[in-house]
Amino acid sequence: MTDPTRHILCMSGGKDSTALALYMRDRVPQMEYVFCDTDKELTETYEYLNRVEAFLGKKIVRLNAKAGFDYWLEVYGGYLPSPNMRWCTKMLKLKPFEQYVGEQPVVSYVGLRADEDRVGYISTKSNIKAVFPFKEDGIDYAGVMKILEESGIGLPPYLKWGRTHSGCYFCFFQRSIEWVRLLETHPDQFEEAMKYEKISDQPGKTFTWNQEMPLSELRKPENVAAIKQRFAELEERNKKNRKNMKLVEILADMEDEDDGAKPCLICQL
Ligand code: SF4
Incomplete structure (x- = not known):
């Protein structure tokens, strides 16, 4: 009898899940790749995924084809999501994934690295078993960079202009x-x-994305200059603390810099 277990890797367009897809391509040929599309991703994420798809030689199934962010925003009465009310992650990332998975036994591949101690997406659905190949195989930040570089796919473009x-x-x-x-x-x-x-x-009745100030304020030249200045000072302080670190350690550390709540792993990895 054929094993009914499905193998699914949920990609975010981020470097870790992308590297994991590349890493697993020949190890689990029956892998299904999915991407929970909010319809509001960065333009370059869509282009990047197309390139990854070509490398994998397999379709990355886009979920949410019919109901993206705007649909759910209306359902939620126009209330923008926030760190305290993350309906977007639930409706646009987690639920579509669980619906796609269905009721068959599934192994879900999660791109948490060996150098991370965060907890990944663990579905409460009893038919889903999460596995962490990078953790099991000791692949850390440097290992992920190597996989992306050697495949020719490279880093997600947004990292080059400073989005984390x-x-x-x-x-x-x-x-x-x-x-x-x-x-x-x-x-x-x-x-x-x-x-x-x-x-x-x-x-x-006021809804803004950034808790510090509305975007109409943030974009003003004096605020842009103040934010840049503040960030430069922070970087200067961090540089001193990183004096004895290796380059890969510095990059991993920069990624971990945090001044607030972290995005959900399913959106970010
Ligand atoms: S938490 Fe995820 S779904 Fe929500 S806005 Fe951020 S990236 Fe989009």
């Missing part, structure tokens, strides 16, 4: 400096993000 994680272009987990970089790199997507914000005098 994949996901929606308006993700509320972005730091102010990342909003500035979005403004400078993708002004059209910054503009789109701004259109979602609502400023009101009525209590409880």
Whole structure:
């Protein structure tokens, strides 16, 4: 009898899940690759996934074809998601994945690295068993970089302009400096993000992506300059602390820099 177990790797467009897909390609040829599309990802994430798809020689199944972010925003009465109300992760990432998985036994491959101690997505569905090949095989940050480099796929493009994680272009987990970089790199997507914000005098009716200030304020030259200055000072302090670190350790450390809540792993890995 054939084993009914399915093998599924959920990709985010980030470097770790991409490296894992490349790493598993020949190890688990029956792997199914999926991407939970919010319809609001960075433009380059879509292009990057197309390249990865060509390398894998297999379709990356895009979930949510019919109901993206705007659909769910309406269902949630126009309330923008926030770190305290993450309906977006639930409705656009977790649920579609679980629906796609169905009821058959499934092995879900998660791209947590050997040098991380975070907890990955573990479904509460009893038919899903999560596995962590990078942890099992001792593949750390440097190992992931090597896989991406040797395959010719390289890093996700957003890392080159200073964004730290994949996901929606308006993700509320972005730091102010990342909003500035979005403004400078993708002004059209910054503009789109701004259109979602609502400023009101009525209590409880104001919605902004960034808790510090609305995007219409953040984009003003004096605020952009202040954010850049603040970030440069922070970097200077961090540089001193990293004096004796190797380059890969510095890069991993930069990725871990945190000034608030972390995005969900399913959006970010
Ligand atoms: S990337 Fe951010 S905004 Fe998009 S679904 Fe994930 S948590 Fe929500």
